[in-house]
Amino acid sequence: MAETAKREGDAPGENEQDDAKIKRLKNDPNSDQGNGDASAFESPLSGFKTTTVLRDSAREKNMFLHGKLNDQEAVIILEKTPIREDTLFELLHCSRFNLDMSNDIYRTYQLQPPAHLNDIKTTVICPATEKHVKKYLLQETYLVEETGEDYRTITLPYIQSQSFSVQWVYNILEKKAEAERIVYEDPDQDVGFVLLPDFKWDQKQLDNLYLIAIVHRRDIKSLRDLTDMHLLLLSNIRKKGEENILKRYGLAASKLRVYLHYQPSYYHLHVHFTALSYEAPGCGVERAHLLSDVIQNIQMDSQYYQSRSLSFPLRADDNLLSKFKEAGKL
Known part of the structure; x- marks a missing residue:
């Protein structure tokens, strides 16, 4: 990871210079940007003004920007394909x-x-919340060990006190958004799920295959909620997820890493399917739990994930980390 400082945005006068440069590129007949055709150069990000560079990495060839897009807070992720x-x-x-x-x-x-x-994959989050900005800001990280009691007295009350929106997840499940990206669906409302590519995957090669299975049920926030009542759901995700990835992409189960995150990035149960050869963000032992292990642990003890201690990383600015510090757990 490249060493990155928080960099301030445009100095006075730089916006005008940028606008002039864009106009020159649009009208330059020798430019690659549409050969003088201004309409070919119209950009959905033409109204974006950078405030800070949150993080960049020369090794991973990506950059995370925070700024304003048409007067709304926005985060833009640039990644070389x-x-x-x-x-x-x-x-x-x-x-x-x-x-x-x-x-x-x-x-x-x-x-x-x-x-x-020469593509650069560009992800736009707008309007972005403070949580989005913090998520991509380079920060110190701490490993927290959470007991079952810690979850009930610290983590769960914190989750319940926050307005973590998962409306975008419901939009997918209800086919209001990204319906064309769904590669498989089991519509059963108890054990069913939708399977679709994660945005980290460009879908052009199998080396970095990455799909997400999102369950239809809306009453399971995370690993901590799982008991033997959910074994059929978990087994169904594993079986049908692997079958459909083999059918569609030709990648066998032995070539897949299938896991859940704890803590998850959003509180609606979902399962990650990645190519075993791909070191996806968050696939390390401090956060990823193999689905096969989760199933076996619950088969041995229905209350396994309600009682055992779970470790996970938290960033220095995470409010949950503050709650653990206030409780004297760090």
Whole structure:
């Protein structure tokens, strides 16, 4: 992770300079931006003004921005897309190469690929809440060990006191949004779920396959709520999720990592399916719980996740961390 400081946005006069630069690009007949056709350059982010760079990573080739989009708080995530094997011929034969250095058997070039091979995946969250901004801000992290009693007296009251909206989840379940992205659905309201690609996956290669199974039931917040009453649900997700990933993408169950997060990023039960070869964010032992382990643990003890201690990371600015400190748990 690149070392990143909080960087302030535009200095006085810079916005005007940016506007002038955009106009030049739109009207430049030699520009790649639509060959002088201003309509080809219209951007849904033309009204965005950067306030801070929340985080960036040279290794992961991404950047997280906070600012205003048409006077609303917004977070924008920029990610360089992976190089795909099916584009290699065009990449190597149709790109412009500028030599940087040559020394004996070593040469380095700046490669400028055709525009359609130079994608940057862009995720926009607008209007963004303070929680969204904090989520992407580079911060110190602490490992919290939460007992069953801690959950009941600290975590659960905190969750209940907050207005964590999952309306976007209900929109998916009700087909009001992202219906075209659903790759499989079991409509049963007790053991059913929808399976759809996570936004982290570009759906162009299997090496970083990432899908999410979101349950139809709305009464299960997290791992802590699961008992033997939910074994049919969990087994159904595992079985049908793996079957449909094999059918659609040709990836066998032995090539998948299937797990739940604790703490989850949103409080509506969902299960992650990722390619085993992909080190997805949050797949480490401090947060990920394999679905197969969860099923076996509940089979041994129905109250397993109500009684056992669970460890999870919290960022320095997380209000839940403050609650644990106030209770003398850290």
